[in-house]
Amino acid sequence: MTKLSRRRFLQSSAAVAAGSVALPFAGLAQDDAILVGGLHDLSGGLDTSGIPMSQIFELALKEINDTGGLLGRQVKPVIYDPQSNMSLYSQYATQLALKDKVAVVHGGITSASRETIRPIFHRFKTLYFYNTLYEGGVCDRNEITLGTTPAQTVEKLIPYVMNLWGKKVYTVAADYNYGHITAAWFKRYVEENGGEVVETEFFPLDVTQFGSTIAKIQAAAPDIVLSAMVGTGHFGFYRQWAAAGMKSRIPMASTTFGAGGSEPIIMTPEEGDGIITSFGYYPTIDTPANIAWKEKIAAAYPSNTPVLSELAEVTWEGVMIWADAVREAGTLDREPILEVLESGKTYDMPAGKVSIDPLTHHAIRDVYIADLKDHEFIIKEKYEQVPPADTQMVCNLEEDPDANVHHEISLN
Amino acid sequence: MDYTIIVVIEILRAISWLVLLAAGLGIIFGMMRVINFAHGEFLMLGGYTVIMSTKAGVNIWFAMLVLAPLCVGLFGVLVERLVIRFLYGRILDSLLATWGLSLLMIGGVTLIFGNTVEGVSTPLGAVDIGAYSIPAYNFVLIFFAALFMVAIWGVMKFTRAGLIARATMQNPAMAEALGIRTTWVYMATFGIGSAVTGLAGGLLAPLTGVVPTMGVNFVGQSFITVITGGASMIAGTLSASTLLGSISQGMTILTGPVYGDAALLLAALVLLRLLPQGITGRIFTRSL
Incomplete structure (x- = not known):
């Protein structure tokens, strides 16, 4: 009969305890999916944009898994809902970088949210893709920015509409940095094309009544109204404009109307028809790539189909371009991936050709x-390979690879 | 001259807008000292009622003037029975509860209808005034704001229901002692306040984007108007709307919407510093 000494008992029970603690870790190591972070507003005021972006984000990851995964591993989304709340943005960004240790993060919608999370990812060296159109000026080697900036869209839109309608312009814009910077680009290109901005008015985001502005616009009698209005409060501008019978009198162009895809749905045809816009993507792009992409989305989301806009399409681009760079680099390390991204490759996307x-x-x-x-964007013009001239004025990552700023681009 | 007429109409419309926004909230606050933080969402519910029923083929005027107040009024009664009645006299708790309710309503409406539905255009088209054209619907807003005020005044002053309501407002314990069941009065008041808010939401629907989160754009103005006005339902709402509406629209016309917004807030601040109980806490104290 073996005697169970106290020492032996302690040893064996310690081994058992160690084994039971170690087991979950062994389990985790087998499930070696690559974690990909997604931070989009799924509730709160920005959910009209955030939900479609997140749906497309998940679909893109699924597509990667269906076509064999990455580096022989599956990819797995880690999704948090920052609820249009900046303190949650910073909390979840830190969590993604330090706790989940994701390979890359896609997300952020407003510039405020991006400037909350961008420095966090910069500090913790977590690769970050910002897939939203914005006012331009971010200079950070850790961030890949794929959406259009004002120089890209405004530069094309202004000569197009001035040619159609005339030279006298009245600008209405949202009262925060995006609206102010876009209005400054409106002014620059209107003047470069020999026109004149007779008045620029800014509106706080909670303004919902526009009667006096509409009267002022009538008094100024411009040839064109340019709109950089943003958000749900400003929907009323388009509605009250039509109600005052102005649709048939003064035409309107915008680089924000329909940015998240919801305005063209919410506005009735008599209110929305005839507004000319400029973006990097429209669902009506008539190429085989885009048609196939839209079919894929409709098949994946037969009900609750995401509203397609530049935001949603560029999110797809972001995930696909990241995956391509991982494949080519053969690793998840940030530095080799950034080198591939900087190599000047051109990618074929539903929106057309994209390069970084x-x-x-x-x-x-x-x-x-x-x-x-009638709720659909009829494409009038396509301009190929437009550079982000605004950000190029202020940013050179080759000279200053450690840059970590958002430049306010001043046009004065 | 044309421009002066336009400016006057614009200011009248701005005042009416505030009256419409604040009337329902004012009834509930004036009668019961309950602050309904879900006020913006009650407006939103009125808006959705109009949009959804017009989509189903209902006449837009019927939807705005009958269905919207009916739906939101019934919803208000439900809310009063389930939530508010346990919280009378506890202002902070009722704030918190109605705030939770507002989140619930936003989530619920998003879940049921999604967050993008086609809205309704403004009915009636435009009218020309000299060289200018304005929405004819402006006059509808002004008319209904005036009607609201007259109707509330008439009911409170000349009907038995109004007498009971005023008695409950002045001294609930004495009213109870005289055989009035005050809980029912409160329930009815909350229902009527909600119905008025629903009607306002219905009237606003053709002027703005109706989305689940739209309430936040209106709730600030509504609260500022009610608090600045003070406890009297009619005199308070009317005086605060007139003062704030003309100051903010005047500034908007003179300088621009940024200063218009700022002027409204500044005016409210100064007023509340001088008259912490609201305008009717010092002036027109005995009015309705």
């Missing part, structure tokens, strides 16, 4: 002009 400008990490991409008719 190595000096700014912004996209050089096709830009479209479209006219809204």
